[in-house]
Amino acid sequence: MADKKIPKATARRLPLYYRYLRFLHEAGKERVSSAKLSEAVKVDSATIRRDFSYFGALGKRGYGYDVEALMNFFSKTLNQDRLxxxxxxxxxxxxxxxxxxxxxxxxxxxxxxxxxxxxxxxxxxxxxxxxxxxxxxxxxxxxxxxxxxxxxxxxxxxxxxxxxxxxxxxxxxxxxxxxxxxxxxxxxxxxVDLTNELQTLIYFINYYQDFDQNAEPEEDDNPLNDLFYND
Ligand SMILES: NC(=O)c1ccc[n+]([C@@H]2O[C@H](COP(=O)([O-])OP(=O)(O)OC[C@H]3O[C@@H](n4cnc5c(N)ncnc54)[C@H](O)[C@@H]3O)[C@@H](O)[C@H]2O)c1
Known part of the structure; x- marks a missing residue:
């Protein structure tokens, strides 16, 4: 699994998933539907499914995702099991x-x-x-x-x-x-450049009135990503 190339956009969303799964786990929840997960992390469910598929994960139709298993899995992936x-x-x-x-x-x-x-x-x-x-x-x-x-x-x-x-x-x-x-x-x-982040936010609110937050653009076809990320 460590050898597998995960798209950068997917890698960036992992902490988001992990944080929400931890929250659910601490609240005693055992499973979560993909719809609920999507709503909570503001990522559309097709993207979530695609992200998870890179890990061979892990949902069952009609059951959703096992919170603890998924949380442990992401914890390892994100190196959360070591300081x-x-x-x-x-x-x-x-x-x-x-x-x-x-x-x-x-x-x-x-x-x-x-x-x-x-x-x-x-x-x-x-x-x-x-x-x-x-x-x-x-x-x-x-x-x-x-x-x-x-x-x-x-x-x-x-x-x-x-x-x-x-x-x-x-x-x-x-x-x-x-x-x-x-x-x-x-x-x-x-x-990390807070000015760029703010300028980009202002650009989006001015030019993308109907911008759907849930449909995060893929980084490769979004020229603005050059402003955010350096590789
Ligand atoms: N990316 C952003 O969004 C963002 C926002 C604010 C500031 N900045 C940048 O962050 C940096 C720090 O900004 P700041 O406002 O904290 O500045 P600052 O002057 O308050 O802090 C800089 C610190 O670096 C120390 N320093 C100076 N020379 C050093 C050296 N040779 N070795 C070790 N430490 C040394 C200084 O003593 C000082 O404590 C700047 O480059 C600034 O442009 C970036």
Whole structure:
């Protein structure tokens, strides 16, 4: 299953499915119909069926989906059965907002180390997370076996930091800076740009009055996706 290529659009919807299944499970529900699932996650049922079919999953006609089985399945697929520690590079305005949030709704991802240059931050603990001197970053990443990082430093040093992250063995970077950093092909970068997101939202409300939220366009035929995602 790990070898199977899942379309990116499908991969992006998995956390959505997983979150709702967990919610159902915690509420004591044993099964869910595809119609109900579709309504809750706002994805049309044909798309859900197609998404699930990539996993050989798992519904029965007239029964729907077994909540626990599906939840466990997605949990494994999303690596939720192990804790992922994430490093935060740059503990400024945005970095501190992310630290305060620290993915609380998710038990299996957490920022476990912050890095900055500011003396008044280094050696302190924010929301239970130690902030280290940036000069210790490569060593700490290796020692703590962190392979995902969030980049929230000033744009001028984004590339330099990305190079150091690669040196420290990081394999995934969530990049909030406006710079498109260059990394070796085995390292994955996701760029997050709130301005683009907002502009796209405004574009949609202006030009797609009847836009049906349930019918999410496939990424390949939607030129706007170039604005959202980097591969
Ligand atoms: N993508 C988005 O939607 C979005 C939104 C807001 C900000 N940003 C970007 O995020 C980045 C951070 O923005 P901010 O408002 O938090 O800035 P900020 O100035 O408040 O924070 C930057 C932090 O990086 C630290 N820093 C500076 N040089 C460093 C170095 N060499 N090593 C380690 N840390 C260093 C600073 O001490 C500071 O704490 C900027 O690149 C900004 O453009 C992106």
């Amino acid at each position: 992922t520690n994430v490093a935060l590079i740059g503990v400024g305005n945005l970095g501190q907002a992310l630290l305060n949030y620290n993915f609380r709704r998710n038990n299996n991802i957490r920022i476990s180390a912050g890095f900055d240059v500011k003396d008044d931050l280094i050696g302190t603990i924010h929301q239970g997370v130690p902030i280290y001197d940036i000069n210790e970053m490569v060593d700490q990443l290796e020692m703590q076996q962190i392979d995902v990082a969030i980049l929230t430093v000033p744009s001028e040093i984004a590339q330099e930091m990305a190079d150091k992250l690669v040196k420290g063995g990081v394999r995934g970077i969530m990049n909030f800076t406006p710079i498109r950093v260059t990394v070796p092909k085995e390292v994955r970068v996701h760029n």
